[in-house]
Amino acid sequence: MARTKNEDTEQQILEAAKKVFQLKGMDGARMQEIADEAGINKAMLHYYYRSKQLLFEAVFSHAFAMMAPQLNQILNDDSSIEDKIRHFTHDHLSFIMAHPYLPKFIIQELNRNPDFVTNMKTKTGFPSIEKFKTQVAAEVKQGILKPIEGEQLFINVLALNIFPIIASPMIKAFVRAEDEEYTRLLETRKTEVANFIINAIKA
Amino acid sequence: MARTKNEDTEQQILEAAKKVFQLKGMDGARMQEIADEAGINKAMLHYYYRSKQLLFEAVFSHAFAMMAPQLNQILNDDSSIEDKIRHFTHDHLSFIMAHPYLPKFIIQELNRNPDFVTNMKTKTGFPSIEKFKTQVAAEVKQGILKPIEGEQLFINVLALNIFPIIASPMIKAFVRAEDEEYTRLLETRKTEVANFIINAIKA
DNA sequence: ACCTTTGTTAACCATTTGGTTAAACCAAAC
């Protein structure tokens, strides 16, 4: 058989599709461009993935699967809220600085099609916030933290980490920063975001 | 003349274009859909705006012009940092809750075409962060605030306000909140975001 | 009344786009 290539080609397609979809989104992406990027014939895309929609879903699932474990870290490990926040903000910001298109892509496409989230929620490994909420409530009760809802704290942590990535073109304009200076700004945030949050919530 | 309609039609087109572009983005929007939404013939879109690109730019400029004055409020009025933050977070979050597609649209399209920002920057009325930076530095020196860079504080304020809007489908999934509960969560933020920030920076 | 200008429409056009097909290709099984 012409094997030897089977999984190789499929993987090449997925990589090319990731690149193009994450850069241009579902609507802006072109099957021909993905084929070119993969260095193969356009018919192969349909041979392996049937349709643009299914190829897109493969890419989206993959992207989401890269983000989920990071969230489970802050939500489910056993250290104190303060330690979790310090570790998470640092590691997570490092990660999305290395993959800035991931959060842009996920958030943009979830806005385009909110039904997507319904499918995601049912999947195993979908982050659950329950433990985090309980823990925050406990530390508030113990007087370690100022009163705050777990949901709100969780939102704040994500916001402070992710927003500077997804809104980077806008923020660069506001603070008059070029790429290198903006990178420096983000580097600072790897530790300063945690300090900011801890100051805000520590009793 | 077939007048009586001139400016009326042009305005109708712009309103329809806003609706469709802000919902679907440049790539997802269709000229026919905009025409249908406006209840007119597709040729009229080109009669008044020449091309999809120019119509889009009209919508984008309009959208940006709605956001800019709000930012100039926090950046340029004369009250203390604490007062500015309390006022801004409340007013701005109220505003974008009423117009959730505005920040989604602006950020998405700036990511799609970062060159856009170059044009924006040259326009008069483009927010400048200089005064805010000076003021933060002064209050830090006076011992009113903990040490923090003006840029970082500005980014944090925007992040905490805007992120819950642009990432709403994702956050709704994480916190298992339906629309009504999520609205309640955002309502809380109108005051709690300010408390959070003030706690974080007050010396 | 007639012409000119502006607004509006239906029909049309060229190109792009996602998707299909039929044939060629190629490595292994026999």
Added chain:
DNA sequence: GTTTGGTTTAACCAAATGGTTAACAAAGGT
């Protein structure tokens, strides 16, 4: 060495899409 069956390609197709055109309608000026 021929058959076999998955893989790959060039060519093709129908629908969608941004944009154009030619004719028409309404109104004002003269």
